[in-house]
Amino acid sequence: MSVSIAYLGPPGTYTEAAALAYVGTLAIDKGFSSPLCPYPSIAQTLSSVVQGKANLAVVPVENSIEGSVTVTLDLLWQLDQLKIQKALVLPVKHALLSRSSTLAAIKTICSHPQALAQCQGWLERFLPSVQLIPTNSTTEALKHLDQDLSLGAIASHRAAQLYKLPILASGINDHPENCTKFWVLGLQPAKIGSHTSVAFSLAANVPGVLVKPLQVFAARGINLSRIESRPTKRSLGEYLFFIDLEAHASKASVQAALSELASYSEILKVFGSYSVLPIDSPEVFDD
Amino acid sequence: MSVSIAYLGPPGTYTEAAALAYVGTLAIDKGFSSPLCPYPSIAQTLSSVVQGKANLAVVPVENSIEGSVTVTLDLLWQLDQLKIQKALVLPVKHALLSRSSTLAAIKTICSHPQALAQCQGWLERFLPSVQLIPTNSTTEALKHLDQDLSLGAIASHRAAQLYKLPILASGINDHPENCTKFWVLGLQPAKIGSHTSVAFSLAANVPGVLVKPLQVFAARGINLSRIESRPTKRSLGEYLFFIDLEAHASKASVQAALSELASYSEILKVFGSYSVLPIDSPEVFDD
Secondary structure, three states: OEOOEEEEOOOOOHHHHHHHHHHHHOOOOOOOEOOEEEEOOHHHHHHHHHOOOOOEEEEEEEEOOOEEOHHHHHHHHHHOOOEEEEEEEEEOOOEEEEOOOOHHHOOEEEEOHHHHHHOHHHHHHHOOOOEEEEOOOOOHHHHHOOOOOOEEEEEOHHHHHHOOOOEEEEOOOOOOOOEEEEEEEEOOOOOOOOEEEEEEEEOOOOOOOOHHHHHHHHOOOOOEEEEEEEEOOOOOOOEEEEEEEOOOOOOHHHHHHHHHHHHHEEEEEEEEEEEEEEOOOHHHHOO | OEOOEEEEOOOOOHHHHHHHHHHHHOOOOOOOEOOEEEEOOHHHHHHHHHOOOOOEEEEEEEEOOOEEOHHHHHHHHHHOOOEEEEEEEEEOOOEEEEOOOOHHHOOEEEEOHHHHHHOHHHHHHHOOOOEEEEOOOOOHHHHHOOOOOOEEEEEOHHHHHHOOOOEEEEOOOOOOOOEEEEEEEEOOOOOOOOEEEEEEEEOOOOOOOOHHHHHHHHOOOOOEEEEEEEEOOOOOOOEEEEEEEOOOOOOHHHHHHHHHHHHHEEEEEEEEEEEEEEOOOHHHHOO
16 A cells, blocks of 8 residues: 655655654555655645645644744645644754855855744854845755855755755754644544644624634633634735634534634634644654 | 935835835925935844834835735834834735746746745746746846846836836736735834734633633724734744734723733733825836
């Protein structure tokens, strides 16, 4: 049996690290395989499951410093068929990769804008006059490091290993507690798990309009671990709300709360219930 | 008298357009001037006011398609001294600028990631195999267009005018209702205005913890036009909440609500009251 897993690539990204850790948690029997397939964007990663090209997709959803990966939330709302099967929480430890032997020789640093932002303090302290260039992923610029000794890239330890590049500085993120949450998504809902994600749009913007949706959960003692607003993209000031509940959707109190929430909502979507798997250290998936 | 205005540059950005429109609304007397000064990042734009280099700063805060400009919210919380004096809402009309005379000759398109995202549908339809390169601003790549006919850039009509570049396609954003809200910030609060922005962090994450802060406004008939959560950057799952109220902070009911909110909050910050100025068309600030 084979479960193919699409992820936001290329190889060496933190999403690949999360996908590898997830595969490690699956019971690997004889004859069971989990080929990983990188896609260049979150949209293409998620669409691959909807189109039947992959069974599961792994994408980032939230970082402890930068906040939501909004494109993931927006696509989940638009694509409609995807269910969250698992959440993975991965510590993020950025490293500066370069063929240069000294920091002083680095003139340019490339990385994903979020990684550049997460190392801002370190960069201002040690490389204040370096030029920062945003790229589509943390690994995109790695292929250029061999040709240009004045070039550095911020990426994962796994990327250094995979692309055989030296690490010039390690743990350079400003917040050591930096971690990213990923979702594993498929077409089927998971049967177990203590977290449920839903999203809804409201018909009107009147005083207290968001209070009622939140009260349906508070009244039943259901904790909300997250609330995130996203624009409806219709007009400025109209929002969707994404909510994470700390309970399984099949629980009677959650069923009752969701049924009441539906009466206040224009559209209500339930993205399934799932468990959250903390991944202690990125080293677990080192080859 | 002179009021210097810092803005997220370089010249030709939508923020410059908003800053120019704002200057147009000021009563320009004899001897009154408003020099505009571009800064390369939102952090530097806002810091210029805190450091006394500029009187006011203009930065983007929210787009109707992409949502919050999270760096603006995070900096407002961190810098602490800034007050919102005015909100400006500007329609965004993206154009494709290039020295090429045909779409078919375009091989690469550069722009800010948000502008690329906002034209995604148009790009997939008319230029499906083009390479997309993210840049730090919509105007950064414009200087390269003269040397490379296969290069295009997504920018504003004002940028086309300012850099004397031909427009190959106009109104290419996927959502025609696309608009961006900017804040004008200074060290003094504004005296008039029907909107107030506040942010708060909560001590604990228990059922209903967000319900009470929202109820203090609902109970007094104060409409919330926006609620946005941002990570505290301490650990995943801890949030700050940014709220926009439709009332001036000096109103008795708002004072009472804020005083009650303070009792539920770990930290409460009030960023001032201000009026919202819709700018009908980007043509108003064409030279």
